[in-house]
Every structure is written in C-alpha cells, then in structure tokens.
Amino acid sequence: MAAGKHMFHPALAVSNIKNHVSVVLEMENVQYGTWAELLKIHARSHRVLHHIIPPESGMGPTPLSTDAEKELWATLDATVLQWIYSTISTDLLTTILEHDSSAMEAWNRLRDIFQDNEISRVVALEQEFSSTTMAEFPNVAAYCQRLKSLAD
Incomplete structure (x- = not known):
C-alpha cells in the first residue's frame, strides 16, 4: 500500500x-x-x-x-x-x-x-422452481423473472 x-x-x-x-x-x-x-x-x-x-x-x-x-x-x-x-x-x-x-x-x-448450506439451498430452490405456477403472477414477464431469479 x-x-x-x-x-x-x-x-x-x-x-x-x-x-x-x-x-x-x-x-x-x-x-x-x-x-x-x-x-x-x-x-x-x-x-x-x-x-x-x-x-x-x-x-x-x-x-x-x-x-x-x-x-x-x-x-x-x-x-x-x-x-x-x-x-x-x-x-x-x-x-x-x-x-x-x-x-x-x-x-x-x-x-x-x-x-x-449450498446443497440444502439447491434442493429447496429446485422445489420452489418446480412448484412455481404462472397463475401466481400477474403476467408472463413476472413469472419468467421469478423463474430466472430462482435459477440464478
């Protein structure tokens, strides 16, 4: 320095x-x-x-x-x-x-x-990703954004 x-x-x-x-x-x-x-x-x-x-x-x-x-x-x-x-x-x-x-x-x-706790978080996120439905969101863009957020 x-x-x-x-x-x-x-x-x-x-x-x-x-x-x-x-x-x-x-x-x-x-x-x-x-x-x-x-x-x-x-x-x-x-x-x-x-x-x-x-x-x-x-x-x-x-x-x-x-x-x-x-x-x-x-x-x-x-x-x-x-x-x-x-x-x-x-x-x-x-x-x-x-x-x-x-x-x-x-x-x-x-x-x-x-x-x-990476492994347990992966399992939980995969479960959340799989159970996310489009009916929970006001439009396709919000649904896709949530799926992208979970994937990231």
Whole structure:
C-alpha cells in the first residue's frame, strides 16, 4: 500500500454505494451471486478488493510500516465495511454485525450464510422452481423473472 501522505484514495470518493451496487442482499430474495460480483467489481475498481478477498500468495500489499499506512488501511477497511452494511437487508445486518469487525470478516460471514448450506439451498430452490405456477403472477414477464431469479 504505497500511499503518499497527500494521496487521496479513490475508495474514499464514493458517497453512495447504492449508486454503484443497486442490488440489496436479502434472505428472502436471494441474489448473493449477483450482489457479491457487483461488490467485488466495485472494490476492484476502487483498489480495495484485498479488504474482502485475500490476495494470492506473493501478490499482497506491502506490510504496513508507518502510522499513516495503518491509519489509511483502517479507514479503507471501515469504508468497505460500510459498503457491505449499506447493501444488505436489516435482517442480514443484525445477523452479521459484530463489534470491531473487519470488512473481510463481514464478507466471510455473508458468504458462509449463503454458501455453507449450498446443497440444502439447491434442493429447496429446485422445489420452489418446480412448484412455481404462472397463475401466481400477474403476467408472463413476472413469472419468467421469478423463474430466472430462482435459477440464478
């Protein structure tokens, strides 16, 4: 993290994450894959992906040696954590919220919620997909959108 004293980090310029990640992650309407991909793209474009995804071995940032580098790291981590918290439902927020948590810890807790029980979720989603009927929806577009959402 070679940030000069007077260098402004691009992640700090984001005033409203919802302008960039429009999907709100919810338990009921699961779009984890879409949400995670949008947040990763945003984090990569603002040079903070390493706050949620560990860098590959040997490719990590330089060790934090100065107080300024440590302070910038903490500020960026809090910024990414705010992005995560701002793009998930209140129910998920109360589930993963922990005192002094890092962005990576929150990211991993969400991943665990949606991917740890992957096999049982697949079975449940397949059942819901199979039992969804067009009569439940006002039009064909809404029906197709629901089937696509379940498939995704």
